Amino acid sequence: MIKVKSNIDGQMYNVRDMADRQEAADLMAKTRLKMKRLKIYVENKFPDKPQVKQLAKNFDADAHRLGESTPDDEFTSFSVNKGESVQFCLRQRDGSDESLVNENIIMFVAIHEMGHIITPTVGHGPDFWNNFAWLLEQAETLGVYTPQNFSSHPVAYCGMKITDEPKYDASKDASDFSVGKITK
DSSP states (O other): EEEEEEETTEEEEEOOTTTTHHHHHHHHHHHHHHHHHHHHHHHHHTTTTTEEEEHHHOOOOOGGGEEEOOSSSHHHSSETTTTTTTEEOBBOOOOOOOOOHHHHHHHHHHHHHHHHHHOSSSOOHHHHHHHHHHHHHHHHHSSSSOOOOOOTTTTEETEEEEOOOOOOOOOTTOOOOOOOOOEE
16 A cells, blocks of 8 residues: 555545556545535535434544555455545456446445445444435435446446445335345
C-alpha cells in the first residue's frame, strides 16, 4: 500500500502500489466526494430519520477513513465498526485482470457500505436491504448513482457477481423481508 495524492480533491489515499495508483486515488476521491454529498443530502432532507442520525454519528467522509482493500482481505469491501473506516476493492479479481472497477459500480458498493453504517444490526438482514435500497433511491435522486438492472445484466465485481439491486419499501422499514443478494 502507498499513500497517493488525488488530482481530484488533493487528499491522500491508501491504494495499492500499482502502475495505475494515481487513477485509483482519483477513483477513491470521486467516491468519497459522492458519499459526502449523499450524507449531507440525507442529513438535510431527513434529519429525524433514525438511520440518518446513525450515519451522522458514525460516518465521517474524510479521506483518511477510506482506502483500497487488498486481495488478501477477508472481504472485498467492508466498513469497520459501522463507519470508523471503509475499505473498497477497486480492482477486478478475475485471473490476471486487475483493472479498476467502473465508477458507478464502486458507488453502488459505497452505498452498500453506507447501508451497513446506517443499520444497527450486523450482516445482510432484512433491515439492511431496505436501508441500502433507501440510500440507493436517495443517491439516484441526488445524481451520484445511476441505477442498473443487475438481475438482467449481472456485473463482475472483484471476483463476485452483483446480481440484484434492492428496491425500497417504506412499509418494510421495520418488518421481516428479504431482497437483494451478492453471490460468488
